[in-house]
Amino acid sequence: MADEPMNDEGNSRAEDRIRALTNERRQLREQLAAMQSQLEAQSETVKAADALKAQLGEWEGRYATAEAGWRTERELLARGISDAEGIEFVRLAYDRLPKEGRPELGAWLSETDKLPRGVRAYLPTEPVASATTEPAKPAAPPPPRANAGALPTGGQAPSQWSPEAIARMPLADYRAQQAAILRGTGG
Numbered sequence: 339m340a341d342e343p344m345n346d347e348g349n350s351r352a353e354d355r356i357r358a359l360t361n362e363r364r365q366l367r368e369q370l371a372a373m374q375s376q377l378e379a380q381s382e383t384v385k386a387a388d389a390l391k392a393q394l395g396e397w398e399g400r401y402a403t404a405e406a407g408w409r410t411e412r413e414l415l416a417r418g419i420s421d422a423e424g425i426e427f428v429r430l431a432y433d434r435l436p437k438e439g440r441p442e443l444g445a446w447l448s449e450t451d452k453l454p455r456g457v458r459a460y461l462p463t464e465p466v467a468s469a470t471t472e473p474a475k476p477a478a479p480p481p482p483r484a485n486a487g488a489l490p491t492g493g494q495a496p497s498q499w500s501p502e503a504i505a506r507m508p509l510a511d512y513r514a515q516q517a518a519i520l521r522g523t524g525g
Contacts, residue, residue, distance in 0.1 A: 413443045418462035431457050 410432075414425050431454055432443055440446075450458060499519045504512065512519070 410443055413447070417444075417447050419460050421460075424460035428457050428460060 410429060411425060414420075414428055419425055419428055428447075432440075432446060435446070447453070447457075447461070450461060453461075499522065504519060507515075
C-alpha cells in the first residue's frame, strides 16, 4: 500500500506536466497563427511593392523616351528647324543612320556639307540665335519729366506756403523764394 500514494503523487506530477505541455502547445499554436497572418499581410505588401516597381519601370521608360524626344526637338529648334514637317523629316533622316557610330544630333547637324539635301533644305540660311541668349528687350520709355505735374506760379509767391504749394513749385522759383519760405512770410 505504500506504493499507491507514490502513484498518486507520480500521477499528479504527470498530469501537471501534461497540462503544462498542453498550455505551451496551445500558446505556440496561437503564436504560429499570428505569425501566419503577419506573413500573409507582408506577402500582400510585397505583391503591391512588386506591382509598383513594375509600374515605376514603365514610367521611367516613358520618361526616357519623352526626354530624348524633347532633347531632339530642342536641338532642332535651336538649329532653326521649326516647322513640324521639317522636324519629322530630320528625325527620320537621323534615325536612318546606323546606331553604332552615330554622332550626336547637334554634331550631325553641324556638318552641313555631309547632310542629305533634304535635311539641308530645312536648315535656315542665316545663323540662328542660340537658345541660351536672351531675346532683345525693347528699350524702356524715358522716365517722365521731374516737373511734369508742377503748376506754374508765374513768379508770384502764394499767400501761404503749404507743403503742397512748395512741392509744386519749380526749383528755380523755390530758390528765388527760399528765404521768404523759410521765414514763413508771403513774399
